[in-house]
Amino acid sequence: MPRSAQGAPERVGLARFAPPVSLAALLAIVVTVGVCWALTVAPFQSPDEFAHFAYVQSLATHFKLPGVKTKSGESSAQIYADGTVGASRGAFFPGASPPSWDRSAYDAYLARVHGADSPSAGDGGGPTTASQNPPLYYLYATIGYLFDSGGTTFGQLYSVRLWGVLLLALTALGGWLLAGEVLGRRRLAQLACAAVIGLEPMLTFMSTAINPDALTITAWTLGLWLGARVINRRAQRSDVAAMFALAAVAILTKADSYALAVADVFAVFVGWRRRPADERRAALPGIAVGALALVAPVIAWLGLAASLGRTAVNQVGSQNAPAFNGRQFLSYVWQFYLPRLGFMKRFRTTQDLPAYAVWYSQGLGEFGWLSIALPAWIYTAGLWIGGVISVVTIGLLTRLRGARLALLAYLVLAWIALLAVLHVTDYRVIINGQGEFLAGRYILPAIGLLGLAIGLIISRIPPRARPAACGLVLVTMLSLQVVALSSILQAFYL
């Protein structure tokens, strides 16, 4: 059974707001690592960073959503910066075409952008691959942009990336809180859970890139914590409102996050059912008010998007698109996770099983435009370690009873709902002949489950071994970070 916070020494005054030393230390590590990622990755060398930066610049320079057909997708300032550093040319090919290392080219760039003939940052705002995305992440990123609004395109880009470190720290904090809520007040387990989440290489890369996935991951991790809290504390109105507000944040950041709302509804139902029968009816108005935190902003966005003639989510397919075929979809899912059978139509061409190539390899770490990998042995070692963790975790989960099972059901539902949304979207994109949709980073919103698995294992091993096990987790994650950052240095600068 989880331990409650009642056993903790009571803190008074300002000390009540001070985080535990172990959490503060971990956040310091996570922030250090995040700043390393933000500054080390070459400009525009994360997935779709050109389009996401253009969105932010459109909001920052004239506070308008991009997508105006008569305008250029990227501003003159961005195009000039891109051409000077060779970002578009080098995307996907950092080995043969690294970013410019030429000091004189940089000096010439600075002279031009600070001169009378500087290219405009305000003439973008046209259509890009990101311009139909919901706006919330970009509004957040605009704050980072404004820290260096008078600077160069590079200054603005790296200001936004550094601002993303806050999201990374919040994600790690979410891991700590999630473990505390699910496993109880067990600091070593919480520390391990938060470290796995906050120091996972692909997550640190994406959180410090200009990409809505950063906020999506944060909103999901904190949202899962609040979902667990709603179940544990029997759907208190404030918890329900906060949980749904985070689901709204996730949806207004990325449409995949409707999956989180599905799990949240389940959490409210379970939390409400756990109340004594005579309290349930009285609790309903409070829960309904809490649900407004989800419904109101989402409806407002849908209305605003309609009034502006925009799509509220990226559209898949066209009017002539093939219809969804259940049998074909099952074949698609089979091939994703299991070897394709002879009679099945091929859906995807990857060297390895798609589940391995997409969820595992890309989820663990394929950086840049998926062109910079970790050393091969790390993927192999990770597979073995992941296998052991899975087996041990499943063994521990079979012993769960009562409310713990409801928590497990909620977390698994969130995960499956996310997978379902992603796979349906991917399937539709493929049958529409639009290429492939899935990328490993799309599974990162559910990384809280991996962190919880590690935390669960640490909480169940003999107490004397827990510090060493937790230390092993932290040191392993930090070492992985060092290796990943070395790969980045090697790819872009050596």
Add this chain to the structure above:
Amino acid sequence: MRRLRWLAPVVAIAVVAVVVLLVTAASHRDVREYSLRVPNQEAVALLHPSDHVCEGPVSSPHRFTGVGVWGGPAVVVSAERITVRPAGVDRPLASGTIRTTAAGEQLVTLTRPVAANARVRICVTSTLNTFSLDGATATDPDVVMTGHGHDLAFSLALVSDHHSLLGALPLAFGRASLFKLSWLGSWTFWILAIALLASFAVAVAAVASAAGEDADDDR
């Protein structure tokens, strides 16, 4: 005393990890001294046995000991030679046989180093089998592949193998400090590298504190 008992294995794990990372970082690796910056996005030449293609003039600001090109043999067994010739001269300055690296780059270690700033042409000769050479439209109109009627260049890097990652950090940090925030310099990356190393000690402190809190809660 109890805290020391918890700490000992954690400290040992952290020390072992740092030592292994430092030893790995001290091993030799190739460093690009010059890159033509032509992406390896398509096949630009198919070399049959005894065919060759050249590209230049290029020069490296530092002495280089190897040449990198991108592409691959049409069959498993392959032998391609790269020769480095002074621009405008046919006599080879250095040469070597291609070996494939993990990143798919075809790398040649030259028979002798080539001096800094020497203007050279790089020639690839297929000696045994068909070899497909990758590249793209030339980024510098003065540096294209030999052959008429095209503006293509094969991807090319001039590399030096006398570096460890640790030894190459000043070079990497100097390069990384360009095209960033105006106030950022190499010093920023040195501070971050030290902070990253110090994170191992902070991690030990975090575990010690968490273990202490758990022990206090258990009492």
